[in-house]
Structures are given as C-alpha cells and as structure tokens.
Amino acid sequence: DSGVTQTPKHLITATGQRVTLRCSPRSGDLSVYWYQQSLDQGLQFLIQYYNGEERAKGNILERFSAQQFPDLHSELNLSSLELGDSALYFCASSALTEAFFGQGTRLTVV
C-alpha cells in the first residue's frame, strides 16, 4: 500500500459529460502529480501541485483542470469528455524526491 488513495477506482461515463477524480496523498506529502496512461502508452504528465499551488504543467487539455485543497487532497476535473479520454489516471505524491502512486482511476467514456 503506497499510502496514496484514489477514488473512484472505475468510472464509466458518456461523451460530453464531466467527471471528478479524487486523490488523497500520503500523510505529510505536499506535492501531488496527475498522470494519464492510455492503452499501451507510457505515463503522460498532466499537472503538479505543491502545497495548494500549481507548480508544473504538462500536456493537459484545456477541458481538464485540477486543484489542491488546504487539506492537500487533489481533484482532477475532466469535462466535455471524448472517447479518446478513456485511460487510466494516476495520482502520485511526494515529499522530496521519491514519488508514490495511487492505484489509479480507470475512466471509460462510451
């Protein structure tokens, strides 16, 4: 158990809808990362937050947004969903250098 909790584990939704993925980092970790992994693809960095502030941004679509709350949990919001958004979405947290991943949310857009 990495200590990083992601909910829900699975999500099936229709095109055009909006969903929110939630991540609770390890106790004490200030950094939260979001990654997208499509079938047979590597880990694509989306965005990083550090202590509530956006720290780094990757190839995140404008339809996607994220935030980190005062209690350090983070949410990734995906809107106007398309079939191609179907993927595994991972959250990771870190204190200094080593990042620990959650189990992921498998999003299926139908």
Add this chain to the structure above:
Amino acid sequence: GQQLNQSPQSMFIQEGEDVSMNCTSSSIFNTWLWYKQDPGEGPVLLIALYKAGELTSNGRLTAQFGITRKDSFLNISASIPSDVGIYFCAGPNAGGTSYGKLTFGQGTILTVHP
C-alpha cells in the same frame, strides 16, 4: 524539456535468465528512480539512486546511477514469472520533485516465459 530514453522497449525472456535495461538522458539528473507497473495497477517504486556511481540492490534487482549522471541501469537476476510487467525509469527536474514534474522513460515491457 528533459527526456528519458529507455531501452529496450520490450524483452521476452525465459524464467531464470538475467535481465538488463537502461535509461539515458541528454540532461543531468540528480536522482534516478526505477518503478515497476503491473497491469491495471499503479507504478511501484523499486529502487531510488541519489549519487553518481551509486550501486543499489533490492533483492534480485540491482540499479546503478551512471557516473555521467545522464544514465542509469536496472538489472534483474534469475527472473521469475512475477517479474512480468512494465519497468519505468524516472527522474525529477533539478531541485527535486517539489520543484517540477517527474519525467518518465517510455517503459520496458518484460515478458517471462516459464
């Protein structure tokens, strides 16, 4: 931005064989991390390397931080079926993960035949 080139992309080996994979970068990294991902699961940290030249073991796994700080190697000895998965190298931007994204290699898909 920083990129990590991981090779080989995939490996098919027999149980009991040793495995070697590597990761290279055009930029210097101060830390190298190696992860394993089982199908449908999140990546799990296997080994972390912090100093150039460092050699670290974790059971049958051994990883090395290259002297130039631009590469790293992961070796798996006497492979077993549960070694199957995707292995990723990763490195944080300068300043550590608190200062920017963790860059990942493309992954090495390992298949072990019994």
